[in-house]
Amino acid sequence: MSESDFLPEGTLRGLPGPLPPGERILWRGAPTLPGVLLRAFHARLVMAWFAGTATVLAVGAAATAGPARALTVAGTTLLIGLVALGLLTFLAWLVHRTTVYTLTDRRMVLHVGIALPITLNLPLAQIESADLRLFSDGSGDIPLQLPPGERVAYLHLWPHARPWRVSRPEPMLRSVPDARSVAALLAPALAAQAGGVAVDPTRTGESAAAATGRASTTRGGLVAAGAR
Numbered sequence: 001m002s003e004s005d006f007l008p009e010g011t012l013r014g015l016p017g018p019l020p021p022g023e024r025i026l027w028r029g030a031p032t033l034p035g036v037l038l039r040a041f042h043a044r045l046v047m048a049w050f051a052g053t054a055t056v057l058a059v060g061a062a063a064t065a066g067p068a069r070a071l072t073v074a075g076t077t078l079l080i081g082l083v084a085l086g087l088l089t090f091l092a093w094l095v096h097r098t099t100v101y102t103l104t105d106r107r108m109v110l111h112v113g114i115a116l117p118i119t120l121n122l123p124l125a126q127i128e129s130a131d132l133r134l135f136s137d138g139s140g141d142i143p144l145q146l147p148p149g150e151r152v153a154y155l156h157l158w159p160h161a162r163p164w165r166v167s168r169p170e171p172m173l174r175s176v177p178d179a180r181s182v183a184a185l186l187a188p189a190l191a192a193q194a195g196g197v198a199v200d201p202t203r204t205g206e207s208a209a210a211a212t213g214r215a216s217t218t219r220g221g222l223v224a225a226g227a228r
Contacts, residue, residue: 012025012102014100014102015111016109024104024105025104026103026185027102028100028101028102029177029182031099031173031174031175031176032176033092034137036175037089039141040174040175046081046088050080051081053077054077058073058074058077094114098113099111099160105189105192107121108173112160120157120171122171127190128145128146129144129145130144130145132179132180134180138178138180139176139177140175140179140180141162141179142172142182143162143165143170143171143172143173146170152171157171160172160173
C-alpha cells in the first residue's frame with residue numbers, strides 16, 4: 001500500500017491534497033542525480049579518501065611484503081571504495097526519485113524522505129527570504145529562510161537543508177535543474193505574497209555572505225549567491 005492510497009482522489013504526487021480553488025502550480029521538480037551524489041553525498045571526497053588510503057597502505061605493504069602484496073592491498077581497498085560509491089549512487093537515485101518540489105502561487109511544498117516520507121507546506125508569506133546558488137551545469141540550490149519561530153528539525157530535512165545551518169535550519173531545494181528559471185518564478189511569487197519588491201534572480205557574481213545579508217533585509221526578495 002502506497003502513501004497515495006490515503007490521499008483524496010486526484011491529488012498530485014508530492015502534494016498533501018488537492019489544490020484549493022484559485023491556487024495555481026507554477027513549477028514542479030526534483031533534485032538532479034549528479035547534484036545529490038556529488039554535493040550532498042560528496043562522492044568525490046569519498047573516492048579521494050579511498051584512493052589516498054589505498055596509496056598509503058600500498059606503500060606500507062610494498063616496504064614490508066613486496067610489490068605483489070602492495071597490489072593486493074591497494075586493489076582490495078579500491079574495490080571497497082567502488083562498493084561504497086555504488087551504495088551512495090543508489091541512495092542518491094532514491095533521493096532523486098522520491099523527492100518532489102512543488103511551487104504554487106501561495107506556497108512551496110517539499111515532499112521528501114525515502115523510508116518515511118514527509119510533506120512540508122511552506123506558505124510563501126512565511127518565507128523571509130531565499131538565496132540562489134548556481135552551479136556550472138545550470139542546476140542550483142535555493143535555500144528558504146523561515147521566521148525564527150518556525151523551525152523544522154535539520155535531520156528531518158537533510159539532504160534538503162542548507163548545509164551547516166543546524167541551530168536554525170533552512171529548507172532547501174537541492175540541486176534543482178535550470179535553477180535560474182525556478183528562481184525567476186519564485187522571486188515574484190514571494191514578492192506578491194509579502195508585498196515586497198523582488199530582487200532580480202539572474203544577477204550573479206556576488207559573494208554568499210553579501211547575498212545572505214541582503215536577503216535578510218529584503219522580505220519577499222530572492223538574491224543570487226553567485227555561480228559555482
